[in-house]
Amino acid sequence: MRLNKYIAEAGITSRRKADELIKNGEIEINGVAVTELGIDVSDKDIVKYKGNILENQGKKMYIMLNKPAKYLSSVTDDRSRKTVIDLVKNRYTMRLYPIGRLDYETEGLLLLTNDGEITKKLTHPSHNIKKTYFVRTDKPFNKIQIENIMNGVDIGGYVTRKCKINVKEGSKNECHITIGEGKNRQVRKMFATQELEVTYLQRVSIGEIPLGNLALGKTRELTSKEILYLKSIN
Structure with a gap:
């Protein structure tokens, strides 16, 4: 099997990135660093990255x-x-x-x-896969707060894109929010701009895959x- 494919199937990176690791001398085969692309390896070879043995995973899970x-x-x-x-x-x-x-x-x-x-x-980040979350806040929110979040808010040097929010029927502090970004603690920060603390957060879908x-x-x-x-x- 080609070395770059072997590395990719070990689950640490893509084939393209594996080629970079090889060229940079970061991959060892049987204790020797290699930099040549296109090398084949067998099950008898010991392939290491950063001192750790890479195991070919075979079947993708x-x-x-x-x-x-x-x-x-x-x-x-x-x-x-x-x-x-x-x-x-x-x-x-x-x-x-x-x-x-x-x-x-x-x-x-x-x-x-x-x-x-x-x-x-x-x-x-270029894929902008939509992710939907169920949100519960510490106190009731109002229409203006929801509209502000939907139109984009500054969460600390970054203004979020427009998003979709569906308020849970019969509830004043629960909703579903769908965003296309993935900034650190983004949903919590978005609601915090409206002086709302998220007390419970659950991701319920990624793209077309539901929980x-x-x-x-x-x-x-x-x-x-x-x-x-x-x-x-x-």
């Missing part, structure tokens, strides 16, 4: 997780906090990596995969239709 609060959307944490990998490591044998992030206190839909190319594509009734902390594999949708995003 695409997993949906209903992330609980107080779990980091990362593989490891230097402060020994729980990560989403702690929730899936005993269910799947291959190494999985979260696609994007959910805030530490936020629940809901998070995708994980060992497909480096898909991860890079879906996290690139549905998946239980908190549980996982399921994406359907073939959902996988094709992800791969079709340009």
Whole structure:
């Protein structure tokens, strides 16, 4: 197998980025740094990146997780906090990596995969994939506050794009908001500009993929239709 494909299937990056790692001498084969593109490797070869052995994952996996609060959307944490990998490591044998992030206190839909190319594509800001969140605030909001958020607000040096908000029928402090960006703690900051604190936040969909009734902390594999949708995003 070509080295760049082997690296991509290990789940750490795309083939194009793998070529850069090779050219920069960051990849070792059997203890020797390589810089030549187009090299083939076999199952008998030991491939390392930053001292870590890369394992070819073979089959690509695409997993949906209903992330609980107080779990980091990362593989490891230097402060020994729980990560989403702690929730899936005993269910799947291959190494999985979260696609994007959910805030530490936020629940809901998070995708994980060992497909480096898909991860890079879906996290690139140019795609503006719509994400919908269920929001509950500490006090009732009014029409002006909602309109302000929908028209774009300054969350600290960045003015958000126009977004869509649907207030939950019969509620004065619950709604669904759909945004196309993914700034750090963006939804919480958007409501904070209107002196509203988000007390509960849950991501309920990514593009055309809904969380549905998946239980908190549980996982399921994406359907073939959902996988094709992800791969079709340009």
